[in-house]
Amino acid sequence: MAWSIGRRVIHLVLVILIVTFATMMLVDRVPGGLAHAILGDTATQEQIDTLNHKLKLDKSYAARYTGWLGDVATGDFGTSPRTNRPVLDTIRARLPVTIELVVLTELLAFMLAIPIGMYTAHREGKRLDRLWSLISSALIAVPSFVLALVLVYFFAVRWHVFPVNRFRPISKGLFDNLRSVALPVVTLAVAEVAVYSRVLRADAVTTMRQDYMLAARSRGLSPARLMFRHALRPSSLSLVTLGALSVGRLIGGTVVVETIFGLPGLGSLMIDSVLNSDLVVVQGIVLFVALVYVGLNLILDVTYGSLDPRVRSATA
Amino acid sequence: MALSNDLLLDEPPRANDIGTAVSNLAAPDRRRVKRHAPVLVWVAAAWLVLLVLCAIFADFLPIKGYARPAGPLRQAPGWHSVSLLGTDAIGRSQLSRVIYGARQSLTIAVGAVSIGLALGGLLGLLGGYFRGRVDALIALFTDSVLAVPPLLMIVAVTAFLERTMLTITMALALLAVPTYVRVARAHTLTLARREFVEAARALGASRRRIIFKELLPNVALPLISYVFLITASVIVAEGTLSFLGLGLPPPRPTWGAMIKDGRNYLSKSPAIIAVPAAALTVTVMALNIVGDHARLRYEFGRAR
Amino acid sequence: MSELALLDVTDLSVLFPTPRGVVRAVDGISFSMRPGESLGIVGESGSGKSMLARSIMGITPSAAVIGGTVRLNGADLRAMSPRQLRKCWGSQISMVFQDPMTSLNPVVRIGRNITEVLRTHGVADRRDAKRRARELLTEVRIPDPAARLRAYPHELSGGMRQRIGIALAIACRPQLLIADEPTTALDVTVQRQIMDLLAQLRAETGMAMIIITHDLGLVSGRTDRVAVMYGGKIVETGPTATLFNATRHPYTAALLASIPRLEKEPHVPIPVIPGLPRSVIDPVGCRFASRCLRAQPKCLTDEPVLEGAEPEHLVACWYPVGTPEGDAAAKRNVPSGQPATRVGV
DSSP, X not given: OHHHHHHHHHHHHHHHHHHHHHHHHHHHHSTTOHHHHHHOTTOOHHHHHHHXXXXXXXXXXXHHHHHHHHHHHTTOOOBOTTTOSBHHHHHHHHHHHHHHHHHHHHHHHHHHXXXXXXXXXXXXXXXXXXXXXXXXXXXXXXXXHHHHXXXXXXXXXXXXXXXXXXXXXXXXXXXXXXXXXXXXXXXXXXXXXXHHHHHHHHHHHHHHTSHHHHHHHTTTOOHHHIIIIIIHHXXXXXXXXXXHHHXXXXXXXXXXXXXXXXXXXXXXXXXXXXHTTOHHHHHHHHHHHHHHHHHHHHHHHHHGGGGXXXXXXXXO | OOOOOOTTOOSOOOTTOHHHHHHHTTSOOGGGOOSSOOHHHHHHHHHHHHHHXXXXXXXXXXXOOSSSOOSSTTOOOSTTSGGGTOBOTTSOBHHHHHHHHHHHHHHHHHHHHHHHHHHHXXXXXXXXXXXXXHHHXXXXXXXXXXXXXXXXXHHHHHHHSOOOHHHHHHHHXXXXXXXXXXXXXXXXXXXXXXXXXXXXXXXXXXXXXXXXXXXXXXXHHHHHHTHHHHHHHHHHHHHHHHHTTOXXXXXXXXXXXXXXXXXXXXXXXXXXXXXXXXXXXXXHHHHHHHHHHHHHHHTTOTXX | OOTTOSEEEEEEEEEEEETTEEEEEEXXXXXXXXXXXXXXXXXXXXSSHHHHHHHHHTOOOTTOEEEEEEEETTEXXXXXXXXXXXXXXXXXXXXXXXXXXXXXOTTSOHHHHHHHHHHHTTOXXXXXXXXXXXXXXXXXXXXXXXXXXXXXXXXXXXXXXXXXXXXXXXXXXXXXXXXXXXXXXXXXXXXXXHHHHHHHHHHHHOOEEEEEESOHHHHTTTOSEEEEEETTEEEEEEEHHHHHHSOOSHHHHHHHHTSOOTTSOTTOOOOOOOSOOOOOBSOOSOTTGGGOTTOOHHHXXXXXXXXXXXXXXXXXXXXXXXXXXXXXXXXXXXXXXXXXXXXXX
8 A cells, every 4th residue: 555655656746747847848938038028029138138047047957947846845936027926925825716716616516416416316317317418418518718708697797696807805704705706606616517417426326226225225215315325425436536636627727717707816817927928927837736736636546545434444 | 547537538447547437427328329320419410510611611601701890890690780690899790700710710629639639549559558667658748748737738838839820739739638548548458458469469460560550440440439529628728718818819710719809798799709609619519419429339449 | 815914916027128028027926925924935046036026025127017916914015106115115014135245335334224224114212223223133143233333334244244134124023024035145054044043033023024045945944835936937836844745846846856965875966957947038838848857748838827726735737746647747758858848859
């Protein structure tokens, strides 16, 4: 067990190294040079040289890379030449909004997907199941920004239920905060619900065919009890796994909704930085998100066993 | 270990591959496949054919140009409007912009998917055949691509490079590669153990011969069956990119950019957004419908 | 039968429509049981016995088409609404399943499983339920019940799991317990313990029992009556002793002959019944004809009716064992040793 964890850790460390190296290579490919891109066409050669030196771009690959790795290890993701703030600070400032979006999305997605998934498994093949199959296919296919705009049109523009572009942090009132993130959360959650419910349904259908479900049924337990107290837990492994994997994905996936709804999160920071050519920040965000994603996967792998007591005692 | 949350796959789950095992389950129900395609698939296919034809022969169609104003500003769609679909904020024909936009999207998509297919398929094939260190290396590469969420990765790549059709296509190809690697590898693993490969080896065939003459033709069909689904993802990604202002620069129209430009008029003239949004959504849905069907029927060989 | 019948099954059938025809898993079975009686249903794999058990309970697969009536204490189970049926399950009629390794939910603790059944059927108080659960574990002779309540199924052996299964089934004191091959998946030594347990429970609670098995030896001395099934039909039924001593149906006789016995000579092959049971689609004539050593042409065309000289001992055969016509038929086939249906082939 320890050996396989060790192997995974090595694998993941290598992945991080590759990602960082690739970003470094990308930085070099910037047409005209990174410094030039950041400073713009009006920059003088002297300014470019100073920035190059500041960004250590005048050193060799090896020196730059090891230097950068060393910096990252100590928490220094670089400093934005534009704002002169450390990248990590900027990221940290914007992180709470994104985290709130992700957490609420996951909550909403689970709250909806679990009953839908279990129920469609219960009524497998019947009309409701097939209807949901069509609907969920449609929901998965709709691009998120289209969905967001549709929601904005109906709920913000025509019916004035939810605001747009007016994010209120929790400190200014929970209700306002929730109102301002409702539409973005729904946008993100819709696609997740469709997938989650399918995943759960697939596992649940298999579970329902097990002998122990028939046995439980033969003891007179109600369908609701059978579904949620007996079938749900053995069927939830894939769903929980997917939910955990999705957190990493969602962190980057909030880009669209943050932009549309004007939320000051990590995603909109990314876009703003790109549009401002603040590529140091972009680099930092990519690294940060990759680290989070990889770390989450590692945790998930390690805790895999605790979801199923059989696995727990097998590995104990 | 797989970091992917790619949801298009359907292959037997492997014990230590949580990500793919989980992704399988989001696939459409295999047992519902019938001999002949249902009506919906035909309708979807018809739409796609129509779209492709219009995109290819756009210059010969009796439509207005896409760059110059052709009618009153922000005209709503209707029987009496310019080209049935109305005009945008500057008075350009929506219909023309949609059609020329289709050309952009489809060109990029075809390019990206082809490259992804070629590269991903080859890598998967090699990884599945040689196993061991080669496979580990390829897995490392794939996982690295997947370590960054897709949209972020594309935004980052296009941020650093110039925004040309080539770079955008390459970035989107990167999106498609991991899926193809996974599919090709899975199928190669199964196929490599079959008798015809053993027979070829017994006859003294070189490894290269086995890979290209025996395995490749058999893996090709499943790979191609994924084309529609991957194209759908790519079109959505490209649309999102354009919508964020990070896609191809104007004046060529793209659906995403059309939607972006129309945002200011969401309350007064929602049609400006609605038309390209509908085109995009319908196309993506059609690709998904056809793609699901193609996958069900052809992923595991012609037997179906 | 009389008004005293606990279970009255009339013309019960379980049919599966398939592209190749209708599979008649259970084909027009009728029998009755008195309260406290124990009935053994014996048959090979494929004889339909498990499907019979499930159709009596009412938990058949959705693809099955059921016919006939099943009256428990006069009420037709087949006519009940799902809710009414759920009330009966566990409290009036319940089932013990074959494979103890798969019939317990692996993520549910034993205690919770039991208390859940109790609370579904009326025990409101949580502590009461827990106490009852412990008592139940003692009833099924499980040592250290308190500790077992907290355990998960995979921590217990097969024999213990089956005891749990029995405990779950009898928790609410049903009047009828159906045991579907309760010992098939267990070691031989454990098999006997389980059968003894079932007998003891029956003596203690007075519940009726149906024991379904492929092993005729299992029911000898343990059941009041036996019904032998073949091809979805009952071919012979009667009091256990009579069935064993005065066997009438050739299939029953063959089953008896194939039981390994200590008294027999070692190294003598067990007489096998040639052939395999056919999947019963559109059957004609006696189902057993193709494997019967005394089959005659009549057996291929006319289906025998379940009837008997003595009211309690019924047989469905044209040439039963121990009758003049039967013995003559057997002798006619002796030169070839083949069933008449195969003569000339």
